[in-house]
Amino acid sequence: MNKNSLLILAGLLLCIVFESMAQSKNKVIAHRGAWKNTGATENSIGALEHAIKLKCYGSEFDVHMSADSVLFVNHDHTIKGTDIEKTSAKELSEIKLSNGENLPTLEAYLKAGANQKKTRLILEIKTSRLGKERSMALATKCVALVKELKVGKITDYIAFDYDVCLKVKQLTPKAHVQYLNGDKTPAEIKAAGLDGIDYHLGVFKKHESYIREAKENGLVTNVWTVNSKADMQYFLDNKVDYITTNEPEALLEMTK
Ligand code: MG
Numbered sequence: 085m086n087k088n089s090l091l092i093l094a095g096l097l098l099c100i101v102f103e104s105m106a107q108s109k110n111k112v113i114a115h116r117g118a119w120k121n122t123g124a125t126e127n128s129i130g131a132l133e134h135a136i137k138l139k140c141y142g143s144e145f146d147v148h149m150s151a152d153s154v155l156f157v158n159h160d161h162t163i164k165g166t167d168i169e170k171t172s173a174k175e176l177s178e179i180k181l182s183n184g185e186n187l188p189t190l191e192a193y194l195k196a197g198a199n200q201k202k203t204r205l206i207l208e209i210k211t212s213r214l215g216k217e218r219s220m221a222l223a224t225k226c227v228a229l230v231k232e233l234k235v236g237k238i239t240d241y242i243a244f245d246y247d248v249c250l251k252v253k254q255l256t257p258k259a260h261v262q263y264l265n266g267d268k269t270p271a272e273i274k275a276a277g278l279d280g281i282d283y284h285l286g287v288f289k290k291h292e293s294y295i296r297e298a299k300e301n302g303l304v305t306n307v308w309t310v311n312s313k314a315d316m317q318y319f320l321d322n323k324v325d326y327i328t329t330n331e332p333e334a335l336l337e338m339t340k
Contacts, residue, residue, distance in 0.1 A: 108202045111320075112335045113142035113328040115309050116159060120330045125181040127157050129188050129196045136203045140332050142240070143197070144206040147190050149222040150176050155190035155229060161213055163187060169214055190226065194233045201238055206328075208264070209243040209252070216247065223248045227255045242282050242306075249278055262306060270297040280304030280325075285315060288324070295322050313338065 117124060117131025118138055124130035127145050135143035146159045154173035161168060163179055179187040188196075190207075197205045209226055212218035223243070230239050240260040241252045246268070253261045253276075262280040263273055266287035273281055280303045281294065288294055288307050298305045307319050308328035316335050319327055329335050 106201065107204070108139045108141050110139070110141050110336060110339055111324070111326050112138075112140045112332050112339070113144055113206055113306065113326050114138070114140045114332040115144050115328045115330050117143050117145060118332050121333055123183065125183040125185065127159055127188075128181050128183055128185050129193060130183055130185060132193065132197055132205075135332065136197065136200055138332055138336060139202050140336070141326060142204040142206040144208060144242070144328055145193060146208045146210050147222065147226055148210050149212070149218065149225065153221070153225065155222070155225055157188045157190055157193045161210070169212060169218070190229055191233070194229065194235050194239075197238070198233060198235050203238075205235060205239045207239055207241050209241060209245070209248050211243070211245045211248070216245075219245050219248050220251055223251045224255060227252055227259070230259075231256070246276075250276060253277055253279075260304070262304065264308075270294055270301050270303055273298075273303055274301035278303075280306060282306040282308065282328070284308060285310055285319070288319070288322075292322075295324055299323075310335075 114135035116126035118134035119126040119131040122134040124134055132143050145157050147155050147157055148168040149155055150173045151170050152172050156168055156176055176187055209223050230236050242262045242264050243249050244264045249261050249263050260279045262282040263278055264282050266283040281298055285307050295305050305324045306326040307324050310316055310327045310329050311331050316338055
C-alpha cells in the first residue's frame with residue numbers, strides 16, 4: 085500500500101471514529117430515560133443507560149434537593165411516601181427503586197452520562213414546594229455540579245419556573261435553557277434571552293403558529309409528552325425540533 089492510500093485509509097478511520105462519538109442527530113428525547121419498554125425504572129440510571137444505548141438525541145430527568153441540599157433524581161416530590169425536600173441525603177440514599185438501584189443522586193446520574201456525547205442530558209429543575217428561594221438554590225446547585233463534573237457541553241436545562249430559567253441562563257450563559265410552562269410566546273422567550281420552548285403537546289396544538297414563530301426567532305422547539313404514533317406524526321409533519329416521549333423506540337423507528 086502506498087503512502088497516499090495509507091493517508092486516505094487513516095482519514096476514513098478517523099471519520100468513522102468521530103462519527104461514532106458524535107451527537108445523535110434524531111429528534112428523540114427519552115422522557116425520564118428509556119424505561120417503559122426496557123424494564124428500567126423511570127429516572128433510574130438504568131433508564132438513562134438504555135436511552136444512550138438507543139442513541140436518543142436526549143434523555144430527560146427530574147431533579148430535587150434534599151433537606152440538607154443534596155441533589156436527587158426523581159419525578160415526584162415524594163418517593164415511597166418520603167418527601168425528598170424534607171428528608172436527609174443519608175436517608176434518601178437508602179431508598180431502593182423497583183429495579184434494585186438506589187435512588188440516584190444527581191452526581192451519580194451525571195457521571196453515568198458523562199462518558200459519551202451521543203445523548204444529551206436534559207436536566208429538569210423541579211419547582212420546590214417550599215418556596216421560590218429553594219427553587220433558586222436548587223438551580224444554582226445544579227449549574228455548579230454540572231460545571232464541577234464537566235458535563236456542561238452535553239447538558240441542557242428545562243424548568244417550569246420562569247425565574248429558574250432566567251437564573252440558569254444568568255449563571256451559565258452558554259447553556260441551553262428551555263421553558264416548560266407553556267404560557268409565554270416565542271417572542272417573549274426570545275426577548276428574555278432563553279433558547280427555546282419545551283411545551284405540552286396541547287399548547288402547540290392550540291397555538292399552531294408557535295413552531296414557526298419559534299424558528300423565526302431562532303428558538304428550539306421541543307414537545308412533551310408525545311406517546312401515540314398519530315401525535316408523533318403530527319409533530320414530525322409540523323417540523324418540531326425535538327419530541328419528548330415515553331416511547332423512544334417507536335419514534336426512532338418512525339424517523340429512521
Ligand atoms: Mg420532567
